[in-house]
Amino acid sequence: MSVTALIFFLLALGAGAAAFWFFRQSQLLKLRIIAMEEAGKRQAGSQAQIMHTTKLASLGQMIAGVAHELNTPLGFVKSNVDVCRELLAEYDQQLISKAHGHLAQASRLNLEDPNVKQKLPAALKALAARLAANTTLSEVNELLSDSREGLEQLAKLVRNLKGFARLDQDGMDLFDPIEAIESALVIAQHELRDRISVVKDLVAMPKVKAVPSQINQVFLNLITNAAQAMGERGTLTLRSRRQGDFAVLEVEDNGAGISPEVLPKIFDPFFTTKPVGEGTGLGLSIVHKIIHSHGGSINVRSNPGQGTTFAISLPIDHASLRGQGRGDLRSDEEPA
Amino acid sequence: MDSTRIRVLCIDDEARILRALKALLRDYDVFSTTEPESAAQVAATHDVDVVICDQRMPQMIGVEALRLIRERHPRAMRILLTGYSDLNAVLGSVNEGEVFRFVNKPWDNQELRAIVAQAGQLARETPAISNAAISERDKQEIRKHAGVLVIEDDPETQTRLREILGPHYQLRFAATTDRALQVLEQHETGVVISETDSGQGDLTGLIKTLKQYHPHIASVVLTDRANAQLAIDLINEGQVFRMLLKPVRMGSCRLSVEAALGRYWQLKNNPKAAGRFAVVARATPSVPPSLLQRIKALPQRLFTFGRIG
Numbered sequence: 001m002s003v004t005a006l007i008f009f010l011l012a013l014g015a016g017a018a019a020f021w022f023f024r025q026s027q028l029l030k031l032r033i034i035a036m037e038e039a040g041k042r043q044a045g046s047q048a049q050i051m052h053t054t055k056l057a058s059l060g061q062m063i064a065g066v067a068h069e070l071n072t073p074l075g076f077v078k079s080n081v082d083v084c085r086e087l088l089a090e091y092d093q094q095l096i097s098k099a100h101g102h103l104a105q106a107s108r109l110n111l112e113d114p115n116v117k118q119k120l121p122a123a124l125k126a127l128a129a130r131l132a133a134n135t136t137l138s139e140v141n142e143l144l145s146d147s148r149e150g151l152e153q154l155a156k157l158v159r160n161l162k163g164f165a166r167l168d169q170d171g172m173d174l175f176d177p178i179e180a181i182e183s184a185l186v187i188a189q190h191e192l193r194d195r196i197s198v199v200k201d202l203v204a205m206p207k208v209k210a211v212p213s214q215i216n217q218v219f220l221n222l223i224t225n226a227a228q229a230m231g232e233r234g235t236l237t238l239r240s241r242r243q244g245d246f247a248v249l250e251v252e253d254n255g256a257g258i259s260p261e262v263l264p265k266i267f268d269p270f271f272t273t274k275p276v277g278e279g280t281g282l283g284l285s286i287v288h289k290i291i292h293s294h295g296g297s298i299n300v301r302s303n304p305g306q307g308t309t310f311a312i313s314l315p316i317d318h319a320s321l322r323g324q325g326r327g328d329l330r331s332d333e334e335p336a
Numbered sequence: 337m338d339s340t341r342i343r344v345l346c347i348d349d350e351a352r353i354l355r356a357l358k359a360l361l362r363d364y365d366v367f368s369t370t371e372p373e374s375a376a377q378v379a380a381t382h383d384v385d386v387v388i389c390d391q392r393m394p395q396m397i398g399v400e401a402l403r404l405i406r407e408r409h410p411r412a413m414r415i416l417l418t419g420y421s422d423l424n425a426v427l428g429s430v431n432e433g434e435v436f437r438f439v440n441k442p443w444d445n446q447e448l449r450a451i452v453a454q455a456g457q458l459a460r461e462t463p464a465i466s467n468a469a470i471s472e473r474d475k476q477e478i479r480k481h482a483g484v485l486v487i488e489d490d491p492e493t494q495t496r497l498r499e500i501l502g503p504h505y506q507l508r509f510a511a512t513t514d515r516a517l518q519v520l521e522q523h524e525t526g527v528v529i530s531e532t533d534s535g536q537g538d539l540t541g542l543i544k545t546l547k548q549y550h551p552h553i554a555s556v557v558l559t560d561r562a563n564a565q566l567a568i569d570l571i572n573e574g575q576v577f578r579m580l581l582k583p584v585r586m587g588s589c590r591l592s593v594e595a596a597l598g599r600y601w602q603l604k605n606n607p608k609a610a611g612r613f614a615v616v617a618r619a620t621p622s623v624p625p626s627l628l629q630r631i632k633a634l635p636q637r638l639f640t641f642g643r644i645g
């Protein structure tokens with residue numbers, strides 16, 4: 001009897017242990033699955049962010065590449081237009097001096113001479129015709145001058161694109177943040193056009209140490225976001241001020257504003273209020289990342305129905321600060 | 337061919353650029369090639385005065401072509417004409433090509449004509465600088481007479497330069513413009529090594545103005561700024577001899593300073609050749625009037641000792 005009881009007891013213990021083991025395993029598995037899901041989410045987030053940044057970087061590279069490629073045809077076309085104008089002017093001069101010569105000759109002729117009498121009208125007619133052709137020249141000149149202006153416009157556009165992409169300066173540089181705002185405004189021009197009036201309340205700032213192309217990207221994102229928040233009409237206000245060791249730059253719109261529930265989430269990757277397919281939800285998270293990697297910070301104030309203000313603080317470069325504060329006399333170091 | 341006319345060689349893989357340049361420079365004898373490999377040969381055969389070269393070509397980059405021309409035909413003044421102004425191209429054009437001007441495409445016709453006219457005149461009127469190596473004996477002589485001035489306020493870089501250069505040269509340091517001028521006033525200086533910015537602010541005005549009035553002093557610029565435009569301005573307005581990116585590397589730093597002192601020595605013995613390093617002067621001086629006066633008044637130490645042997 002006691003043996004049977006012992007066997008039962010041992011069996012029960014075994015079953016219990018097995019049940020416990022299964023239970024533990026399933027718990028662990030569940031935890032592991034949750035952890036994996038989270039890791040997967042995080043990874044997807046950072047992967048998408050990397051992809052997006054790479055896309056932005058390669059877009060910048062492409063813009064710069066195209067701009068650079070345009071410089072070669074622009075170079076010879078612009079030069080040729082100028083040279084053609086010069087050559088035309090030379091030709092014009094020759095024509096006029098020739099006409100002068102002919103007229104002077106004609107004035108010395110003996111008009112009683114039957115030979116002259118016979119030939120002169122035709123000669124004068126021919127000369128008049130050639131001089132009339134001169135107006136064609138001035139027309140050509142006009143067209144060339146228009147072309148020249150157009151080319152100058154193209155060259156300026158290329159300079160702006162290059163200035164924005166800053167492939168020439170893809171490292172850290174001392175950089176005027178106001179330049180970033182101006183350069184982003186040029187690129188965002190098509191978003192603003194006639195619909196949005198731009199108010200610039202910008203005072204000169206000391207320089208910041210930054211990667212110019214990234215700061216340009218930050219302002220382009222903020223400015224286009226603001227433009228989209230304002231719908232039909234609106235005012236975009238850009239401000240700069242100095243706050244201690246920081247340059248503070250503000251982008252303000254008087255658009256729809258952001259509700260208090262949404263506000264804390266706007267810098268999260270993938271958060272978007274735009275319709276599916278329109279926004280990636282990464283713009284502001286990248287802005288956030290860039291500003292933090294520069295040792296700065298970004299703050300947002302918003303009143304629904306009244307508008308939103310983004311304020312970016314970037315640390316001012318100490319060398320340029322020192323230079324402003326002190327004069328020419330500083331202690332010297334002699335070689336040891 | 338009229339031998340009194342300036343001879344210009346244009347190198348670009350785009351034939352239409354070559355045609356445009358030929359039309360633009362029609363007062364000169366223009367030779368052109370789309371093959372940078374043969375450019376040095378062409379330059380020497382026709383004894384050209386000026387070379388205008390593109391940077392990005394499929395066979396060879398312009399900086400490399402210009403370096404070959406500099407070795408084979410040093411008399412020609414070199415101009416880089418490019419639509420791509422990436423930092424490497426700019427640094428290469430200084431350190432390898434030793435270019436007279438760096439010009440961006442699209443260019444301004446009047447400006448380019450003026451540059452070619454000036455370059456042509458300089459190539460004709462100033463003696464070329466020889467590529468021949470300087471003897472050990474001469475090198476010792478130079479080091480004895482001429483010092484190296486470092487304008488830099490970063491203690492780390494100062495220490496590094498002291499380690500690399502201290503054992504070999506008369507090295508003097510200045511953290512301020514004022515101190516730099518004192519050194520230049522008191523000591524014969526062959527090479528100025530300088531940052532582009534210091535705690536006082538911009539130093540490029542000093543570098544440029546110094547070159548404008550004392551072209552025989554060679555300047556080596558150190559910078560950690562990845563800024564191609566800054567570098568282009570230092571070529572055109574400062575004719576810097578070498579441009580090095582920080583952190584400073586032992587090998588390139590030693591070589592650059594050695595070559596810079598050699599250049600100083602050559603110009604000191606052949607002051608007319610310094611005319612080749614004419615800079616584009618800005619309408620308004622890039623330094624304050626008091627500093628300009630001091631720079632102008634620096635002693636000219638040419639011919640103070642003769643070439644030995």
